[in-house]
Every structure is written in structure tokens, then in C-alpha cells.
Amino acid sequence: MTIPVLQESYIAADDTTPQETARRLATEFAATAAERDLTGGTPKLERDALRASGLLALSIPREQGGLGANWQETLLVVRELSKVDSSIAHVFAFHHLMLATVRLFARPDQWRPWFEHTARLNWFWGNALNPLDERTISRQVGHWQEFSGKKSFCSGATDSEMLIVSAYRQEGNHELVVAAVPTGRTGITVLQDWDNIGQRQTDSGSVNFEKVRVEDNDILSEPGPLSTPFSCLRPLLAQLILTNIYLGIAEGAFEDARHYTLNEARPWHRSGSRQTDEDPYILAHYGEFWVSLESARALTDMAAAKFDAAWNKQNQLTEEERGQVAISITSAKILATRIGLDITSRMFEVTGSRATHAGLRLDRHWRNLRTHTLHDPVDYKIKELGEWALKQQYPTPTFYS
Known part of the structure; x- marks a missing residue:
């Protein structure tokens, strides 16, 4: 059985709580959870159902067009989805973790437009941060940085609009550089190489970066990674x-x-x-x-x-x-x-x-x-x-x- 793409009926209304929306989605996801666990791969229709639900804007403040939920409310939705399909819950939760990453590591003039675009266009954010994988290198080229290498455990990178990416500077003290870049940018290739015993639809495989141009405004450097108690x-x-x-x-x-x-x-x-x-x-x-x-x-x-x-x-x-x-x-x-x-x-x-x-x-x-x-x-x-x-x-x- 294939789940149809859910449209207007799942968009959070004023009289529908995020948890109620999550429960309705979970009922649909449960119908094919066992089958999809067997096949693996990208849960495209389920990701589109999340897009249509409005829940991708759950943790975004109302000032930027989001639903303005606090983290406890957001995590209760994650828990609700996890009961029936922890892969879907994983990519949904990591989407919100990536949004939190730009909020904590970036300037307001960076994260506010990203939040607004995400809420308006139902962007899905994927993860290519993994700081323990040091194979991706950043080097200075003109007025921009160039990322090249490979990154593993990139949950939710497939079918995403934006990625949080990390690399280590080739020059200087091997400093960690974190950036937010469009998944479709030239030089980025998301690989379909995730085939583990569990979490089979998180697409937590690899991403290749081949001379990817990263602009200064893409880099999350103010205040930067783990630089203050708040960013920590x-x-x-x-x-x-x-x-x-x-x-x-x-x-x-x-x-x-x-x-x-x-x-x-x-x-x-x-x-x-x-x-x-x-x-x-x-x-x-x-x-x-x-x-x-x-x-x-x-x-x-x-x-x-x-x-x-x-x-x-x-x-x-x-x-x-x-x-x-x-x-x-x-x-x-x-x-x-x-x-x-x-x-x-x-x-x-x-x-x-x-x-x-x-x-x-x-x-x-x-x-x-x-x-x-x-x-x-x-x-x-x-x-x-x-x-x-x-x-x-x-x-x-x-x-x-």
C-alpha cells in the first residue's frame, strides 16, 4: 500500500494542535511502516506529507511565519511519530535540529531569511555536519570557500532543500567550518548508500562535495559553533x-x-x-x-x-x-x-x-x-x-x- 500525498486536510489549523496533526499523520504512516522497513530507501511520499502538514515550520517563531512551538511541544510531535515510524521521526527531528543550528551559530540577518523561506516554501533541511568525519576540506579561493571531500551519516540529505555542512580548513589550525547551503548546489552529490539493519528510511548515507562554492554569507561564524553557553x-x-x-x-x-x-x-x-x-x-x-x-x-x-x-x-x-x-x-x-x-x-x-x-x-x-x-x-x-x-x-x- 502506498500512502497518498496529504494536502490541505493536514495543514495545521487554528483549532488543530501539532500533536493532533502528528497523530493523524502517524495513523497513515503506520499502515505501511513494516513494508517500508523492508524496502528501505527514501520515504518520499511521507516526507511530502510532512511538508503539506505545516509541521516543518513547527519550531520556527511566528515572526518568521512559523507555528512558534517551544521545544517541548516540538519533541512531543517527534515522539508521536517515533511510535509508528522512527525513520520519519528522525528526519523530521533533524530538520528542526538543523534550524536550531543556524539559529544558534549564525547572525540574525542569516537565520531570519532562512526561517522565512522554510516556513513559506516548506523547505526540508538535511544533515551533513558530522564533525567526526574529517574528510571534507575547506580552502580559501578568492572571496569564497571551496568544500571538497565526503561526509558520512548524512541523515535526511536526500530530498532536502538545504543542508548543514561542515568542513575543516586546509589552512591554519584545521578549524571547523559550518555552513548552510542549498542541496542542489553545483558539486553536491547525495549518495544512495544507506542500507543498515535499522532506521532504514533515514537516508543516513554519504554526500560528496566536489569543489562546492561556499559564500561568506553561507558560513555560520557569528557567534559560530559552540562559542557561547547559548550556542552550546x-x-x-x-x-x-x-x-x-x-x-x-x-x-x-x-x-x-x-x-x-x-x-x-x-x-x-x-x-x-x-x-x-x-x-x-x-x-x-x-x-x-x-x-x-x-x-x-x-x-x-x-x-x-x-x-x-x-x-x-x-x-x-x-x-x-x-x-x-x-x-x-x-x-x-x-x-x-x-x-x-x-x-x-x-x-x-x-x-x-x-x-x-x-x-x-x-x-x-x-x-x-x-x-x-x-x-x-x-x-x-x-x-x-x-x-x-x-x-x-x-x-x-x-x-x-
Whole structure:
């Protein structure tokens, strides 16, 4: 089944909340989620449905034509989409992360027009930042910079209008240069080389840059990457996005398991139960799942509220305040990772062997989460939290902390 492109009926109206719009979209996406997980590739129709929904302007201020949502509201939409299709949620969330990147790293005369164009034209932003991949080099040519090389893990680059790109200066001290450029600019080639076990429709493959001209006004240098406590919120937003995706995947796995247990699963012959929902062991599993999800939701929502408070301080934000937000997000991410991996694996203990039928592809929840949680090792997040717990030492701001 192919999802039709959604048009006016999905554009957010005054009496429709972003979460309600996301739920309606999620219902449509769920119908083909298993099939699309099998085929992989670009979810073009689903991306166009997001364009038509108006949700690409969700985090853009109303002054620039957006919906003016705060980050907690935006992340609740991410979580809603993650329940049924974490690939779609991923590219949607990273679109908003790229918008936050230009807001935090660029001048107002740069980010305001980009925001206005995005809201008016339904631009999709893709990611080609990945600072750990140093193969893309920038060199000065006349009055512009020239980017050449290759970048990996470029989520959402396919079918995007704009890219956030990073390169390292060939001259001087090997400084990181971050720029916002049109995806269709001469010299940019988005490669279709993503074929992983999970997150199969995020197009997180590679992008080639061959003598790409990058103008001064494309470069995000004022205040620049991670240059102030406020600009250092960028990696924290990335971590909070991942936390909400992980939680959404776990919630979706829980709901799929619950539906199967109630409607398809058979009681074990030695249980003495007439119905599966009377089995004491199955009930115990669901009790554990529920308290785990409630714990993760509480920590994640608290972290989002703290992040919004920090965001609203803008340039008045202190290093200590930024550090407090980092600890809150790190705690939530660790819990969401552990709970998510537990539920997406143990869900089969409450559904039974028939739930492993390949056509259901219920294993996609675990595959998606396992692929995503390797983004940066949770062990290092626990180490950061340990340094805070023992020595009251905040994490050093990097693109991953």
C-alpha cells in the first residue's frame, strides 16, 4: 500500500494542535511502516506529507511565519511519530535540529531569511555536519570557500532543500567550518548508500562535495559553533531529540505488543489461564514495562522543560545553567536507552513465538533502537554522569555532550 500525498486536510489549523496533526499523520504512516522497513530507501511520499502538514515550520517563531512551538511541544510531535515510524521521526527531528543550528551559530540577518523561506516554501533541511568525519576540506579561493571531500551519516540529505555542512580548513589550525547551503548546489552529490539493519528510511548515507562554492554569507561564524553557553545548547538539543526518539520507539513497541497480546497471543498450556491476559507472568512483564515507561517519560519531559527555560535565556545563559541542562538530558537519555532496548527485546516474551513472523516485522523496533543508540556510546554518557555525581563536574561541551 502506498500512502497518498496529504494536502490541505493536514495543514495545521487554528483549532488543530501539532500533536493532533502528528497523530493523524502517524495513523497513515503506520499502515505501511513494516513494508517500508523492508524496502528501505527514501520515504518520499511521507516526507511530502510532512511538508503539506505545516509541521516543518513547527519550531520556527511566528515572526518568521512559523507555528512558534517551544521545544517541548516540538519533541512531543517527534515522539508521536517515533511510535509508528522512527525513520520519519528522525528526519523530521533533524530538520528542526538543523534550524536550531543556524539559529544558534549564525547572525540574525542569516537565520531570519532562512526561517522565512522554510516556513513559506516548506523547505526540508538535511544533515551533513558530522564533525567526526574529517574528510571534507575547506580552502580559501578568492572571496569564497571551496568544500571538497565526503561526509558520512548524512541523515535526511536526500530530498532536502538545504543542508548543514561542515568542513575543516586546509589552512591554519584545521578549524571547523559550518555552513548552510542549498542541496542542489553545483558539486553536491547525495549518495544512495544507506542500507543498515535499522532506521532504514533515514537516508543516513554519504554526500560528496566536489569543489562546492561556499559564500561568506553561507558560513555560520557569528557567534559560530559552540562559542557561547547559548550556542552550546545545540548538542544538548541533539541529545534530547535522540532521547525522545528512543522513548517513542519504546512506547510504540509497547503498544504493538499490547495489541498482539490481547488479540493474537495464546496462553501457554501450563499457565492454567484461559486467556493470555490472565497469565500472571505476562501481567508482571506489562507492569514492569509500564513503570519503566512512566519513569522515562517523567525524566524526558523534565529535561525538555529545563531545555526550554535555558533556550529562553538566550545570550544570558551561563555555563553552569547549561551544565545543569546537560545533566538532566544525559540522565533521561541513559534511562530511555536502557528501557527502550529492554522493552523492544522483551516484548516477544509477552507475545509468543508467532509474533516473530517476518511479515509483522516487530523486530524493527529493536533494530531501529539498536542502530540509533550506537550514535554515541551510552557508556560515555554514564561516565559523564558519574563525573557529575562524584565530582560535581559538568560535561565539557562538544558536539556529543
